[in-house]
Amino acid sequence: MLYALKIATRYLTANKAQTALLVTGVAVGVFIFIFMSALIGGLAEFILSRTVGDLSHITIEAETDDPSLLISPEGHVLVVAERGRMRTATLSEAATWLPLIEAVPGVRAVSPQITGAGFLTRGAQTAQVSVTGVEPGRESAILDLAGYMVEGDVRLGSGLIVVGRDLADDLALSIGQTLRLESSDGVAAALTLGGIFKTGNGAIDGARTFVSLSTARTLFTMPQGVTRIEIKLGDLNAADATAVRIRALTGLDAVPWTDGAEQLMEALDAQAQTGYFLKTFALITIVIGVASALLLSTYRRRPEIGIMRAMGAGRGFVVFVFVTQGALIGLLGGIMGAVLGYLALLPFPSRDAFEAGTLPMDITQGSYGLAITLTVIGAILASILPARAAARVDPVTAIGQ
Amino acid sequence: MTALLEVSDLIKTYGTGEAATRVLRGLSLRLEAGEMAALLGPSGSGKSTLLTILGTLMKPTSGSYVMLGQDMIAADDRALTGFRNAHIGFVFQFHNLLPDFTALENxxxxxxxxxxxxxxxxxxxxxxxxxxxxxxxxxxxPTANLSGGQKQRVAVARALMNSPELVLADEPTGNLDRASAMQVMDLIGQINREEGTTFMISTHDEKIAAVCRRQIVVGDGVVTG
Incomplete structure (x- = not known):
């Protein structure tokens, strides 16, 4: 149908101003589609990075043992060893699993930790804190501790402690001071304040402390093993699948961040649905625009369609001419809109550099190919009605017009 | 001579009920291959309707139409479109060229x-x-840059492009001055003589009709002469 393509192209180029307006209209629709895709996608990334970015994407915790029972041969319970209030369960084989987990595709960082509770004392002031023991060199593996440091050094050597800004203010702490940390196991240690961080999260800044893994072993009397393993992924959206993989690989209870984050997921889903609606409306606008313009063209070219039919052009040929016009308008408008969208998104910061107060536009989520494809399909669908109308033109009355 | 086409008892009625208008009232006609016939008659006599039916652009209400041995009444739209393309050429009063195309493209x-x-x-x-x-x-x-006479000659060339057996011309000179009209008729006559193409030309002009070897007069929906 090369010839039908030529006729369609000629019709479009015969009235350049009208075609340019039509293509521009389609391009604006595509531009909106791409802009919304980048905004909704970027916003989701921004929200996730702000809410989940500093959390472990997958967490493996030791399963707490069931209460131990001593039962007599007659079936009477003689002794019940209840679980302690504080977590004491350990992942004793952690050292074995770590290399395996690190080798799982998508895993960016693995942080074996010993966590527990304690009291931090300076002079007469005491505060209840949570204690996280991490390996020196992996301080920023999960929480970007190095990035949040406001004073001192993030490096956790033996006998050093790093605390949050709010906690430091509450206890009037300053770098280099010696503090007393007593764990929930009743073990106390004198530690030097090596650094102060500020994440902006009150719960973390006011009660979280970090020590080295070896210090934590002493505090929580845990000569081997860890209490949890935190895992950071390159793509946090892959947490569910990766957790399944790690469970299959190690048999450990790997829990993705999405467990217990239903409200966040619902909010993001609602946001995505809003995006779909807006993009659908943009597409509907394109379809209506193309359909109305081609219907007008069909009406204007009725005599010519009549001549073509009289000269032996079949209804299929006429349909093809008008559908091709729709496809060409969609393709040109789609490409133009995609280019405009890309250029408009260029000045926005990249997804890794989103800042509060700016629109979190993600240029990589513009859905350019999808926008062009849907536009071409939409324009083709939009041209079917005018094309069928054109094919039904009665040559006798059309030629007589 | 062999019959190129033959129509019998053609009836064509437009509209229905009280608004029904019968334009052809049992018209019968036989056209031989190689003829050059003028179709004469007053306005409303049914000339254009007859040409439209012969051109397979419209079907009669009743009657028969056979061309080149094929039943034009029974054929469906797709078959008629192909037949028209291969065997019938058209020249219209207002040339009806495609305006966005050149003379050659038309x-x-x-x-x-x-x-x-x-x-x-x-x-x-x-x-x-x-x-x-x-x-x-x-x-x-571009056809927009041609004069009326030139456009009509382009239309004649287009009608002859597929070497059709029949060319139907509806008032082909009606919109031309005398000189241009005679120039077009001379060309038609030349094609008819040299290639044996059959022409049926609807006209009100006696001088144009005189150029044709046969005159068919239609009146009140039937052939009267």
Whole structure:
């Protein structure tokens, strides 16, 4: 149908101003589609990075043992060893699993930790804190501790402690001071304040402390093993699948961040649905625009369609001419809109550099190919009605017009 | 001579009920191959309706129509479209060229639409036809830049493009001055003599009709002479 393509192209180029307006209209629709895709996608990334970015994407915790029972041969319970209030369960084989987990595709960082509770004392002031023991060199593996440091050094050597800004203010702490940390196991240690961080999260800044893994072993009397393993992924959206993989690989209870984050997921889903609606409306606008313009063209070219039919052009040929016009308008408008969208998104910061107060536009989520494809399909669908109308033109009355 | 087409008892009624208008009232006609016939008659006598039916652009209410041995009444739209493309050419009063195309593109249209593309052979024949029509200098001109007489000659060339057996011309000179009209008729006569193409020309003009070897007079929906 090369010839039908030529006729369609000629019709479009015969009235350049009208075609340019039509293509521009389609391009604006595509531009909106791409802009919304980048905004909704970027916003989701921004929200996730702000809410989940500093959390472990997958967490493996030791399963707490069931209460131990001593039962007599007659079936009477003689002794019940209840679980302690504080977590004491350990992942004793952690050292074995770590290399395996690190080798799982998508895993960016693995942080074996010993966590527990304690009291931090300076002079007469005491505060209840949570204690996280991490390996020196992996301080920023999960929480970007190095990035949040406001004073001192993030490096956790033996006998050093790093605390949050709010906690430091509450206890009037300053770098280099010696503090007393007593764990929930009743073990106390004198530690030097090596650094102060500020994440902006009150719960973390006011009660979280970090020590080295070896210090934590002493505090929580845990000569081997860890209490949890935190895992950071390159793509946090892959947490569910990766957790399944790690469970299959190690048999450990790997829990993705999405467990217990239903409200966040619902909010993001609602946001995505809003995006779909807006993009659908943009597409509907394109379809209506193309359909109305081609219907007008069909009406204007009725005599010519009549001549073509009289000269032996079949209804299929006429349909093809008008559908091709729709496809060409969609393709040109789609490409133009995609280019405009890309250029408009260029000045926005990249997804890794989103800042509060700016629109979190993600240029990589513009859905350019999808926008062009849907536009071409939409324009083709939009041209079917005018094309069928054109094919039904009665040559006798059309030629007589 | 052999019959190119034959119609019998053609009846064509427009509208229904009290608004029904019967334009053809049992018209019968036989046209031989190679004829050049003028179709005469007053306005409303049914000339244009007859040409439209003979051109397979419309079917009669009743009656029979056979052309080149094929039943034109029984054929469906697809078959008639193909038949029209191969065997029938049209020349209209207002030339009815495609305005966004050049003279050559208009002429090759019937062949290109059949072949799906403009072949070099089709373009060569189109050029030849336009040259014969005295339009060698206007081949690549947009039709909008041609005079009325030139446009009508382009229309004649287009009608001849697929070497049809029958060319139907509805008032082909009605919109031309006398000189242009006679120039077009001379070309039609030349084609008829040299290639044996059958022409049926609807006209009110006695001088135009006189150029044709046969005059068919239609009155009140039937052939009267």
């Amino acid at each position: 002429v090759v249209f019937p062949t290109a639409v059949r072949d799906g593309r403009e072949t070099p052979a089709a373009r060569a024949r189109g050029r030849d036809l336009l040259t014969r029509m005295g339009l060698a200098e206007r081949i690549d001109f």
